[in-house]
Amino acid sequence: MKEIDEKKYRILHELGEGAEEGLIKTMENLDDYQVAPPTTKSTEDLIVFLKPLLQQSLQDKLVMNHDTHEHRLLTALQLVQPQSMLLSKRFIALTVLCMVFGLIITNAFDGNTMKFLTNTAPILGVLTVFYEFRAKLSGVNELEAACPYSQAQLATARLIVVLSYTVLLCLLVTPLVSYWQGQVLWIVIIRWFAPLLLMLGIALSASIKLGIVGGCLIATTVWAVQFIISKSGMEFSYLLQKQPTMLIELISLVIGIGLIFYSYKRWHFDTMVLRSDKK
Numbered sequence: 557m558k559e560i561d562e563k564k565y566r567i568l569h570e571l572g573e574g575a576e577e578g579l580i581k582t583m584e585n586l587d588d589y590q591v592a593p594p595t596t597k598s599t600e601d602l603i604v605f606l607k608p609l610l611q612q613s614l615q616d617k618l619v620m621n622h623d624t625h626e627h628r629l630l631t632a633l634q635l636v637q638p639q640s641m642l643l644s645k646r647f648i649a650l651t652v653l654c655m656v657f658g659l660i661i662t663n664a665f666d667g668n669t670m671k672f673l674t675n676t677a678p679i680l681g682v683l684t685v686f687y688e689f690r691a692k693l694s695g696v697n698e699l700e701a702a703c704p705y706s707q708a709q710l711a712t713a714r715l716i717v718v719l720s721y722t723v724l725l726c727l728l729v730t731p732l733v734s735y736w737q738g739q740v741l742w743i744v745i746i747r748w749f750a751p752l753l754l755m756l757g758i759a760l761s762a763s764i765k766l767g768i769v770g771g772c773l774i775a776t777t778v779w780a781v782q783f784i785i786s787k788s789g790m791e792f793s794y795l796l797q798k799q800p801t802m803l804i805e806l807i808s809l810v811i812g813i814g815l816i817f818y819s820y821k822r823w824h825f826d827t828m829v830l831r832s833d834k835k
């Protein structure tokens with residue numbers, strides 16, 4: 557019973573509602589409410605009623621299938637603001653505090669704030685991906701499928717939110733790291749931006765086959781291996797260990813952009829296949 561109550565409180569919190577006794581009681585009454593199974597006659601009447609509506613909906617979707625790439629991207633951009641609301645104030649406050657205090661503590665005891673930022677940026681990106689795409693774990697896929705926007709447009713909007721938030725947070729602390737490390741801003745930005753895009757690309761591309769949990773686990777595993785190797789004094793790639801660090805980061809940047817673009821194209825391809833199957 558306690559676990560059920562906690563679930564109700566969590567749902568109300570996600571909706572921005574307070575844990576009022578009346579709302580909790582209403583949810584409990586809904587749990588106990590029993591609906592009689594529909595009769596055959598009721599089902600037939602419902603089909604007759606819905607048939608013209610479904611035909612109109614199919615015509616609307618056929619029109620949507622001929623949307624241009626620019627129209628799809630514009631629609632995704634319009635979804636950015638509502639999708640950004642998935643990032644709760646608690647999540648934002650927690651990540652900001654971890655980033656700021658982590659840099660301060662690192663500067664006080666270790667001094668290598670550059671390494672802290674370059675290792676924190678990608679794991680922050682993966683964590684934000686998991687948090688932003690967590691709706692898939694809440695069993696609301698059917699609700700999202702019923703909305704007028706495609707899964708590809710929703711995923712694109714969430715990707716923009718993830719990139720915008722992670723990049724903004726890292727940019728805010730970049731001047732501080734640049735000052736402490738004595739390096740120019742653009743070098744500091746490249747140092748954390750390259751691994752960030754690489755890990756995001758791995759997480760998103762792997763999630764196409766393995767789901768969002770599997771994709772984030774794969775990316776986190778790659779990040780952990782890279783972290784262990786770098787701690788032992790080795791480069792991320794054995795084949796490139798004698799190459800300049802900037803070259804490795806540029807290669808990571810290109811691979812990350814390629815994987816993100818691949819994920820973007822797959823989202824739209826899967827959406828088109830799904831629509832074709834429904835026809």
